[in-house]
Amino acid sequence: MARIPYKTYLSESELPKQWYNLRADMKEKHDPFLNPGTLKRLTAEEMYPIFCEELVKLEMDDTTEYFDIPEEVQEYYRTFRPSPLVRAYNLEKALDTPAKIYFKFEGNNTSGSHKLNAAAPMAYYAKKQGLKSLTTETGAGQWGTALSMACAYFGIDLTVYMVKVSYEQKPFRKGVIETYGAKIIPSPSDTTEAGRAILAKDPNTGGSLGCAISEAIEASLRDKDCRYALGSVLNQVLLFQSVIGLESKIALEKLGEYPDVVVGCAGGGSNLGGLIAPFMKDKLQGKVNTRFVAVEPASCPSFTRGKYAYDFCDTARITPLAKMYTLGSNFIPSPNHAGGLRYHGMSPVLSKLYHDGYMEAISAEQTKVFEAAVKFAQVEQILPAPESAHAIYGAIQEALKCKESGEAKTILFGLTGTGYFDLKAYMQYNEGAMDDYIPTDEDLQKGFEGLPKIDGNVI
Amino acid sequence: MARIPYKTYLSESELPKQWYNLRADMKEKHDPFLNPGTLKRLTAEEMYPIFCEELVKLEMDDTTEYFDIPEEVQEYYRTFRPSPLVRAYNLEKALDTPAKIYFKFEGNNTSGSHKLNAAAPMAYYAKKQGLKSLTTETGAGQWGTALSMACAYFGIDLTVYMVKVSYEQKPFRKGVIETYGAKIIPSPSDTTEAGRAILAKDPNTGGSLGCAISEAIEASLRDKDCRYALGSVLNQVLLFQSVIGLESKIALEKLGEYPDVVVGCAGGGSNLGGLIAPFMKDKLQGKVNTRFVAVEPASCPSFTRGKYAYDFCDTARITPLAKMYTLGSNFIPSPNHAGGLRYHGMSPVLSKLYHDGYMEAISAEQTKVFEAAVKFAQVEQILPAPESAHAIYGAIQEALKCKESGEAKTILFGLTGTGYFDLKAYMQYNEGAMDDYIPTDEDLQKGFEGLPKIDGNVI
Numbered sequence: 033m034a035r036i037p038y039k040t041y042l043s044e045s046e047l048p049k050q051w052y053n054l055r056a057d058m059k060e061k062h063d064p065f066l067n068p069g070t071l072k073r074l075t076a077e078e079m080y081p082i083f084c085e086e087l088v089k090l091e092m093d094d095t096t097e098y099f100d101i102p103e104e105v106q107e108y109y110r111t112f113r114p115s116p117l118v119r120a121y122n123l124e125k126a127l128d129t130p131a132k133i134y135f136k137f138e139g140n141n142t143s144g145s146h147k148l149n150a151a152a153p154m155a156y157y158a159k160k161q162g163l164k165s166l167t168t169e170t171g172a173g174q175w176g177t178a179l180s181m182a183c184a185y186f187g188i189d190l191t192v193y194m195v196k197v198s199y200e201q202k203p204f205r206k207g208v209i210e211t212y213g214a215k216i217i218p219s220p221s222d223t224t225e226a227g228r229a230i231l232a233k234d235p236n237t238g239g240s241l242g243c244a245i246s247e248a249i250e251a252s253l254r255d256k257d258c259r260y261a262l263g264s265v266l267n268q269v270l271l272f273q274s275v276i277g278l279e280s281k282i283a284l285e286k287l288g289e290y291p292d293v294v295v296g297c298a299g300g301g302s303n304l305g306g307l308i309a310p311f312m313k314d315k316l317q318g319k320v321n322t323r324f325v326a327v328e329p330a331s332c333p334s335f336t337r338g339k340y341a342y343d344f345c346d347t348a349r350i351t352p353l354a355k356m357y358t359l360g361s362n363f364i365p366s367p368n369h370a371g372g373l374r375y376h377g378m379s380p381v382l383s384k385l386y387h388d389g390y391m392e393a394i395s396a397e398q399t400k401v402f403e404a405a406v407k408f409a410q411v412e413q414i415l416p417a418p419e420s421a422h423a424i425y426g427a428i429q430e431a432l433k434c435k436e437s438g439e440a441k442t443i444l445f446g447l448t449g450t451g452y453f454d455l456k457a458y459m460q461y462n463e464g465a466m467d468d469y470i471p472t473d474e475d476l477q478k479g480f481e482g483l484p485k486i487d488g489n490v491i
Numbered sequence: 492m493a494r495i496p497y498k499t500y501l502s503e504s505e506l507p508k509q510w511y512n513l514r515a516d517m518k519e520k521h522d523p524f525l526n527p528g529t530l531k532r533l534t535a536e537e538m539y540p541i542f543c544e545e546l547v548k549l550e551m552d553d554t555t556e557y558f559d560i561p562e563e564v565q566e567y568y569r570t571f572r573p574s575p576l577v578r579a580y581n582l583e584k585a586l587d588t589p590a591k592i593y594f595k596f597e598g599n600n601t602s603g604s605h606k607l608n609a610a611a612p613m614a615y616y617a618k619k620q621g622l623k624s625l626t627t628e629t630g631a632g633q634w635g636t637a638l639s640m641a642c643a644y645f646g647i648d649l650t651v652y653m654v655k656v657s658y659e660q661k662p663f664r665k666g667v668i669e670t671y672g673a674k675i676i677p678s679p680s681d682t683t684e685a686g687r688a689i690l691a692k693d694p695n696t697g698g699s700l701g702c703a704i705s706e707a708i709e710a711s712l713r714d715k716d717c718r719y720a721l722g723s724v725l726n727q728v729l730l731f732q733s734v735i736g737l738e739s740k741i742a743l744e745k746l747g748e749y750p751d752v753v754v755g756c757a758g759g760g761s762n763l764g765g766l767i768a769p770f771m772k773d774k775l776q777g778k779v780n781t782r783f784v785a786v787e788p789a790s791c792p793s794f795t796r797g798k799y800a801y802d803f804c805d806t807a808r809i810t811p812l813a814k815m816y817t818l819g820s821n822f823i824p825s826p827n828h829a830g831g832l833r834y835h836g837m838s839p840v841l842s843k844l845y846h847d848g849y850m851e852a853i854s855a856e857q858t859k860v861f862e863a864a865v866k867f868a869q870v871e872q873i874l875p876a877p878e879s880a881h882a883i884y885g886a887i888q889e890a891l892k893c894k895e896s897g898e899a900k901t902i903l904f905g906l907t908g909t910g911y912f913d914l915k916a917y918m919q920y921n922e923g924a925m926d927d928y929i930p931t932d933e934d935l936q937k938g939f940e941g942l943p944k945i946d947g948n949v950i
Binding site: 122211 | 666671
């Protein structure tokens with residue numbers, strides 16, 4: 033049997049010229065962001081000091097179905113897109129499954145992940161607004177790298193607050209981010225009030241995405257020509273990431289395929305939300321019965337063990353409140369190696385879809401995730417990021433179910449990135465020294481300690 | 492002006508099904524390998540204990556123009572090929588040059604370079620011959636990673652001797668090579684006689700490719716089911732790497748282009764030889780006047796300051812003798828960051844072409860190479876390997892000449908790989924702490940000390 037095509041690349045003329053806004057097709061919208069002071073719906077004006085104006089407009093718009101991708105952003109996309117849709121023939125063979133496994137591989141760019149899809153418009157809109165600089169946070173470092181690349185391209189200064197434990201796990205992220213001309217600061221740091229407060233509480237903390245967000249926002253507010261950029265969770269991010277799903281759908285159509293199951297890793301939801309968007313549209317319109325499976329780390333289980341409640345997006349409680357699945361904004365996840373998934377909250381859009389039964393979620397322990405990663409690396413010849421390996425793990429579970437049932441289902445998963453900066457993690461796995469910490473119910477309780485009660489909600 | 496296409500990917504059905512053997516079109520062949528004991532032309536039988544039989548046949552054949560790529564290797568190639576041909580619009584703009592700059596980007600795979608092109612058939616032919624294991628050396632680690640990946644895929648055990656200075660510069664190469672199930676040993680080591688002899692002479696040596704080759708060959712000879720694999724220099728390697736040039740030529744034809752200048756980095760010649768092959772064919776046949784430019788580190792200048800002479804391919808003098816441009820097999824290059832270019836010798840095929848005036852060569856100091864690398868990373872959004880950055884440097888020089896003359900030449904260069912494992916080097920550059928060591932004539936003299944005189948030649 034000729035195993036062709038192995039990879040499907042769209043031509044540049046086939047690339048999406050519009051982003052797709054999944055919210056426009058949701059009959060029930062997610063609950064709005066709230067101003068934590070007034071507990072009233074957040075207005076655009078309240079967001080302008082933090083985010084670019086164009087981004088705020090995109091953030092608030094839950095009715096427009098498609099937005100044009102600016103020419104300049106399309107041109108930038110062509111430096112790293114299209115990404116290939118790959119048929120995992122070798123993995124299928126290794127699993128001896130009748131399932132057809134496809135993955136959309138977003139890692140073939142210097143940021144190492146899908147994060148460039150959102151970084152590009154953020155840097156572009158900042159430039160267009162006449163801003164001079166941006167601040168941001170980064171967990172695994174992929175987002176920070178992506179934004180540093182896009183900022184170098186569009187001519188915007190950037191400061192990146194990187195979660196300290198990841199900064200130490202991945203010493204070379206600093207090198208690449210600085211090569212792109214950005215400044216990088218391990219978080220929590222003494223450069224912000226938020227950071228100093230967190231350090232005062234626990235000087236040895238490894239930090240968290242929630243802490244780093246607090247610092248980046250505080251730093252951006254100091255300068256009128258600076259704004260803050262966030263690489264996940266937000267509606268605008270899911271919108272930008274829709275290129276992943278849109279490209280996947282066109283490529284699958286060329287192959288005469290439609291996925292029965294779509295699997296993605298879930299941290300803040302940036303990749304998952306983008307990957308599933310056009311397929312979820314079909315499901316929301318009652319056209320298909322495709323299943324959607326989020327895979328998260330057992331050490332940071334927002335969907336599977338979190339609460340659906342209003343919560344802050346950061347640790348220092350300076351962000352608006354979002355209705356989402358959350359482990360509590362006080363939750364500091366254990367230092368597993370999937371830094372991009374170590375976030376207490378989850379995209380409000382995905383939270384709503386999960387809550388309404390359109391999506392499923394599972395969690396996986398770290399050793400099992402790396403087992404899947406190494407198997408995949410050996411047979412498919414791509415070393416995946418630990419985050420991405422959660423999706424591989426989930427896809428393998430689905431493929432093994434097919435082996436049992438004999439069903440030749442079509443599985444699509446998102447391979448968000450590469451693990452070239454995660455070798456410390458792989459070396460730990462190879463030595464059999466991986467930590468499989470799972471929070472107890474008590475640990476989880478701590479995430480909500482001291483948080484205000486809002487609108488009858490649990491926090 | 493619409494800057495499309497930015498990237499050109501061939502379809503899988505357009506991928507080369509044969510390797511092209513440049514030697515078949517050379518009117519004057521390069522001088523044969525010699526047995527160092529007898530000083531007679533090396534026979535196939537003498538090579539069988541070291542290399543797979545099929546590889547020896549390919550190595551010796553300088554008349555057959557094309558060889559079929561086995562189905563299994565074609566299938567493996569599809570896991571990472573086609574590689575894109577990219578129009579460097581952004582670099583052209585940054586240089587304000589009328590030149591059209593294209594690069595063939597071989598770095599989008601987990602090995603991070605073109606090295607997989609040769610690793611695949613070497614692992615495949617070893618398997619086909621019923622061998623159990625291979626040994627090899629690696630400088631920067633890209634070849635070792637590539638061969639570990641191909642060996643994992645085809646089911647062959649592998650031991651990699653990695654040049655010690657690179658092993659220390661790139662601590663995470665170990666992680667990826669071990670993830671693919673191979674064993675890695677910093678060289679020189681105490682696991683071989685060659686290694687122990689080199690260590691006895693200089694316990695603090697950082698090693699060299701020449702040392703590591705000695706160790707890998709010695710280790711392979713211990714086991715009848717084991718052979719040695721070499722990632723550069725050899726004719727077979729240039730043959731396998733011809734897919735780079737073949738793909739480039741098809742893609743350029745689609746665009747209605749033919750290069751006026753082809754630029755590549757040169758260490759042992761693996762990428763350069765593959766990139767130029769089909770274009771050099773046209774030149775050898777008098778059809779074109781294309782210029783070919785090799786770029787090498789000023790710290791290891793085989794072409795530009797070496798001698799054209801018979802020499803050993805390794806330090807311990809256990810290999811056959813090759814007629815090539817060489818700095819002398821006793822030469823230990825300074826620990827610059829382009830580990831893949833730190834080799835005393837050069838492909839005999841390229842040496843012959845250079846000697847006969849078909850190719851040019853320049854050398855570049857490290858700081859200038861990194862300057863080019865950082866500029867390229869910022870505008871083209873790909874972080875290049877230090878080796879590849881030599882080609883970028885060379886291409887920029889050609890583009891600047893066009894700016895002066897106003898000529899809109901078409902420049903093609905080989906972007907062999909990515910710098911994700913070279914961040915220590917970038918960090919050193921960012922800190923302004925880069926070493927620009929250039930060997931003195933006296934240093935170069937030492938490379939030849941104690942070597943036998945052969946056939947009236949200088950060594």
